[in-house]
Amino acid sequence: MPDIVRSKGVIYWFFQRVTALLLVYFLGTHIVILHFIKKGTITFASVAEKFAANPGFYKLFYFIFIPSLVFHALNGAWSVIVDFNPPENVRKVTGAALWLIGISATLLGLKAISAMLGV
Amino acid sequence: MDKKNVFVKLYDDFILNFNTGMTAWVLHRITGVLLVVYFLMHAFVIGSAVRGHVSFDAALAKVQTPFFHVLEIGLIGVIFFHLLNGLRLLIIDLSGLSKAHKALFWVFTIALVVFMGYTANMILTEVLSTTGGQIK
Numbered sequence: 639m640p641d642i643v644r645s646k647g648v649i650y651w652f653f654q655r656v657t658a659l660l661l662v663y664f665l666g667t668h669i670v671i672l673h674f675i676k677k678g679t680i681t682f683a684s685v686a687e688k689f690a691a692n693p694g695f696y697k698l699f700y701f702i703f704i705p706s707l708v709f710h711a712l713n714g715a716w717s718v719i720v721d722f723n724p725p726e727n728v729r730k731v732t733g734a735a736l737w738l739i740g741i742s743a744t745l746l747g748l749k750a751i752s753a754m755l756g757v
Numbered sequence: 758m759d760k761k762n763v764f765v766k767l768y769d770d771f772i773l774n775f776n777t778g779m780t781a782w783v784l785h786r787i788t789g790v791l792l793v794v795y796f797l798m799h800a801f802v803i804g805s806a807v808r809g810h811v812s813f814d815a816a817l818a819k820v821q822t823p824f825f826h827v828l829e830i831g832l833i834g835v836i837f838f839h840l841l842n843g844l845r846l847l848i849i850d851l852s853g854l855s856k857a858h859k860a861l862f863w864v865f866t867i868a869l870v871v872f873m874g875y876t877a878n879m880i881l882t883e884v885l886s887t888t889g890g891q892i893k
Contacts (some may be wrong), residue, residue: 664836682810711796714789743800750806
């Protein structure tokens with residue numbers, strides 16, 4: 639296996655690019671729906687009603703969107719932290735904290751969407 | 758180590774020696790950090806849905822005021838700067854258009870300015886029409 643593929647950094651870099659491409663569509667659509675198409679105040683009932691019109695689409699949409707966004711945001715934050723060249727122990731603690739925040743935020747987001755989908 | 762005042766250094770780097778690539782990189786970083794902070798707050802607000810519709814509606818009511826709607830103009834600007842500059846980076850990385858990176862920056866900047874003009878006009882018109890000209 640070539641050295642470049644063995645490097646974890648390259649894999650993170652690659653997924654940062656893949657999620658960026660996904661977010662152009664998913665985040666763009668999310669913003670257009672919420673800020674340009676929606677009318678009136680957003681409530682639990684109004685979101686549930688919108689989701690009920692096409693539950694399969696919205697489930698697939700947010701189950702790809704949320705993990706992609708969390709990865710892209712926290713991996714981006716990691717890149718910024720690493721640029722300050724912190725000592726190894728700080729890297730380990732921040733890396734673990736980012737993983738914990740990422741997993742928690744993903745689960746919370748998916749659970750919130752599931753609640754509004756009624757599943 | 759350069760001991761120049763930070764403002765003098767910023768003036769030197771960004772005004773005297775303006776460089777499109779570095780400016781785009783710094784703005785991408787700043788907007789990225791702002792978006793991570795916003796994302797964590799957004800997850801906290803939307804996450805209230807797991808506690809039921811009463812919690813969700815109460816949390817959403819706090820952030821659907823005219824003041825927050827006006828702040829959304831800035832949020833959309835930050836998101837779309839990051840998105841368009843990210844798209845520019847993808848184009849440069851994947852299509853071999855690295856020699857056109859400056860032109861792409863200005864094309865996307867102009868697109869962003871036009872888009873934000875439309876967005877700001879749309880949001881402000883809606884907010885002012887519902888509040889009778891007051892934002893608070």
